[in-house]
Amino acid sequence: MSPAVVARELSYSYGEHVAVDGISVDVAPGEILGFLGPNGAGKSTTIKMLTGQMQPDGGTVEVLGLPMRSQRTAIQQRIGVCFEEKNLYLSMSAAENLRFFARLFGIAGFDPTSLLDRVGLADRAGDRVSEYSKGMRQRLMMARTLVNQPDVLFLDEPTDGLDPVSARRIRELVRDEASRGAAVLLTTHDMMEADDLSDRVAFVNEGRILAVDTPERLKLSHGNRSLRVRLRGSDGAVGEQVVDLDDPQIAGAMSEALSSGDVLTVHSEEATLEDIFVHFAGRGLDG
Amino acid sequence: MRPAVVSTIVGKDLREFRADRFFLLITGLSLVFYPLIFWLLPSTVDETLRVGVVQRGLDRVVAAVSDGSDGLAVVELSDQATLEEALLSADADLVAGLVFPDDLVADAAAGAPAQVSLLITADVAPEVETALAALANEVALLALGEPPPTNLLSEPVVLGEDQVGDQVSLREQLRPLLAFFVLMTETFALATLVAAEVQTRTVTAVLVTPATRADFLAAKGVVGTAVAFTEAAVIMALIGGFATGAPILVVTLLLGAALVTGIGMVAGSFGRDFMTVLFTSILVMIPLMIPAFSALFPGTAAAWVQVLPTYGFVQTLVEVTTAGAGWADVSAELMLLAGWTLAAFIGGWVILGRRVATL
Numbered sequence: 001m002s003p004a005v006v007a008r009e010l011s012y013s014y015g016e017h018v019a020v021d022g023i024s025v026d027v028a029p030g031e032i033l034g035f036l037g038p039n040g041a042g043k044s045t046t047i048k049m050l051t052g053q054m055q056p057d058g059g060t061v062e063v064l065g066l067p068m069r070s071q072r073t074a075i076q077q078r079i080g081v082c083f084e085e086k087n088l089y090l091s092m093s094a095a096e097n098l099r100f101f102a103r104l105f106g107i108a109g110f111d112p113t114s115l116l117d118r119v120g121l122a123d124r125a126g127d128r129v130s131e132y133s134k135g136m137r138q139r140l141m142m143a144r145t146l147v148n149q150p151d152v153l154f155l156d157e158p159t160d161g162l163d164p165v166s167a168r169r170i171r172e173l174v175r176d177e178a179s180r181g182a183a184v185l186l187t188t189h190d191m192m193e194a195d196d197l198s199d200r201v202a203f204v205n206e207g208r209i210l211a212v213d214t215p216e217r218l219k220l221s222h223g224n225r226s227l228r229v230r231l232r233g234s235d236g237a238v239g240e241q242v243v244d245l246d247d248p249q250i251a252g253a254m255s256e257a258l259s260s261g262d263v264l265t266v267h268s269e270e271a272t273l274e275d276i277f278v279h280f281a282g283r284g285l286d287g
Numbered sequence: 288m289r290p291a292v293v294s295t296i297v298g299k300d301l302r303e304f305r306a307d308r309f310f311l312l313i314t315g316l317s318l319v320f321y322p323l324i325f326w327l328l329p330s331t332v333d334e335t336l337r338v339g340v341v342q343r344g345l346d347r348v349v350a351a352v353s354d355g356s357d358g359l360a361v362v363e364l365s366d367q368a369t370l371e372e373a374l375l376s377a378d379a380d381l382v383a384g385l386v387f388p389d390d391l392v393a394d395a396a397a398g399a400p401a402q403v404s405l406l407i408t409a410d411v412a413p414e415v416e417t418a419l420a421a422l423a424n425e426v427a428l429l430a431l432g433e434p435p436p437t438n439l440l441s442e443p444v445v446l447g448e449d450q451v452g453d454q455v456s457l458r459e460q461l462r463p464l465l466a467f468f469v470l471m472t473e474t475f476a477l478a479t480l481v482a483a484e485v486q487t488r489t490v491t492a493v494l495v496t497p498a499t500r501a502d503f504l505a506a507k508g509v510v511g512t513a514v515a516f517t518e519a520a521v522i523m524a525l526i527g528g529f530a531t532g533a534p535i536l537v538v539t540l541l542l543g544a545a546l547v548t549g550i551g552m553v554a555g556s557f558g559r560d561f562m563t564v565l566f567t568s569i570l571v572m573i574p575l576m577i578p579a580f581s582a583l584f585p586g587t588a589a590a591w592v593q594v595l596p597t598y599g600f601v602q603t604l605v606e607v608t609t610a611g612a613g614w615a616d617v618s619a620e621l622m623l624l625a626g627w628t629l630a631a632f633i634g635g636w637v638i639l640g641r642r643v644a645t646l
Contacts, residue, residue: 051495052495053491053494053495073497073499076495076496076497077496077497079495081492081495083488083491083492085487085488087487087488087489087491087492088487088489088492089299089303089489090487091303091306091307092299092302092303092306096302100295100298100299101492101496103295103298104292104295104296104493104496104497104498105496105497106291106497128306144492148496
């Protein structure tokens with residue numbers, strides 16, 4: 001299956017500052033690609049080039065097999081973009097917001113009810129958005145992103161600052177859309193979210209992609225294949241034992257470790273995405 | 288640019304206008320108070336005539352005539368040159384002058400015809416001319432005791448541009464000012480709408496749909512022009528502005544609305560919030576108001592006022608509503624207005640377009 005998004009050697013500078021420096025990335029239909037990096041890494045600028053908001057200084061973008069440079073409007077007809085800013089029309093209701101965007105996409109007879117129901121806002125459809133909480137506005141942003149049943153979704157920090165319930169609802173929506181076959185490019189600096197949602201993650205720092213792979217492969221290749229067991233001995237002292245998972249005698253080693261005292265905790269020593277990012281970038285995701 | 292997309296954005300903007308309480312308030316106040324102010328102003332001019340008189344030896348007679356006439360104020364002057372100067376000066380506030388010859392009584396006694404000169408300013412009504420002729424006769428009658436062989440000039444000397452019978456009441460002078468104020472109000476409303484769209488970045492959400500920047504800018508142009516024109520036309524109708532030259536006035540209001548829309552797009556591009564939009568709008572509007580205020584003081588506007596963008600708008604309204612001017616009379620002003628409108632619209636389009644592109 002050909003990729004839904006293909007970017008090659010994208011570059012963009014704000015004056016002297018190089019924001020994006022040769023980024024190449026593919027996203028397949030039905031795939032969620034997590035774009036992971038700290039603020040200022042170049043994620044949002046890349047998204048702007050992939051969605052036709054900006055012309056790259058160099059490189060090419062193809063979305064759904066169409067070149068962005070010459071087919072921007074045709075591409076924008078088939079993509080959905082969820083911005084980090086809650087850029088909704090506050091003086092209009094949720095239903096009016098969705099109807100307006102549906103008309104821009106040329107969708108006749110659009111009924112916002114089912115979409116608002118999906119994001120849990122059907123009962124507040126007629127209320128002005130200015131009366132909505134932050135979580136409700138973000139859910140409406142997601143609903144707006146889905147108005148045209150897009151083949152590609154660009155989601156910029158879609159759960160940033162949300163309460164756990166709203167964040168979970170949005171993650172479910174993202175998974176549903178990927179299951180439907182939409183390609184999803186998700187930018188975030190929340191490594192837990194990236195780990196939870198993404199089929200692959202791309203680490204972005206200083207305008208470059210440092211690594212791209214599945215979260216599992218990254219964690220396995222950069223972590224220790226071992227278990228750390230914390231125990232309380234018969235004398236009451238707390239100690240630790242490390243069990244090597246590649247040890248041919250692992251069963252015996254494990255049994256010995258577990259029988260040498262009261263087991264307090266057992267942890268695998270696989271790396272987190274944050275550890276791996278630090279390994280590549282030399283800085284954390286919050287930096 | 289696609290008309291369906293533009294009309295969708297226009298519909299959304301109009302819905303936002305309707306939902307904006309501040310906009311509704313200022314629009315409602317404009318519709319009520321501007322006509323109210325207009326109709327409360329006097330529709331007539333002050334009819335007291337201040338007449339300059341040059342005479343020798345007729346003081347008693349002139350004083351007697353002056354005292355016995357309501358609505359007549361006589362100002363004595365030393366010679367004809369001084370009188371002419373006073374008539375042309377706004378400070379003296381004289382509408383006409385009479386110059387009696389020095390030897391009026393002697394000539395009359397000898398049976399020789401005497402000539403009294405009547406000098407009038409440009410905006411004197413014909414009935415005033417008649418009244419002054421009667422005044423001259425009365426003075427001579429009192430001085431001589433019998434009807435004099437006076438000979439008032441059959442062609443009075445008119446000083447300045449002849450506007451006989453065309454005095455403009457304060458109410459009529461205010462008409463272009465009110466129309467201009469309405470357009471200003473709508474400029475501010477559009478600037479606020481544009482600034483909000485830029486600051487909240489709703490425009491970026493619009494521009495990742497099939498809507499293009501040209502669609503967005505065209506919609507703002509249509510909304511601004513339509514709203515400003517509609518309100519200005521309603522106000523003009525309420526203050527009886529369409530009684531003469533309605534087609535010319537419609538074109539003028541349309542051009543004026545497009546002019547202020549271009550200005551509103553510029554002001555909205557620079558505005559960060561309500562206060563900066565207000566500040567920017569006022570900053571731009573102050574010089575543009577000068578032609579409207581100059582309409583309150585009839586006469587030829589200074590050259591620098593005539594190059595201001597709103598001069599063509601105001602002057603056309605003044606000439607059509609107060610002097611019944613036709614297309615040919617105001618073609619120069621309309622061309623000037625059209626030129627400025629085009630410049631303002633292109634300027635607004637480019638500046639707002641750049642602002643949107645850099646978000």
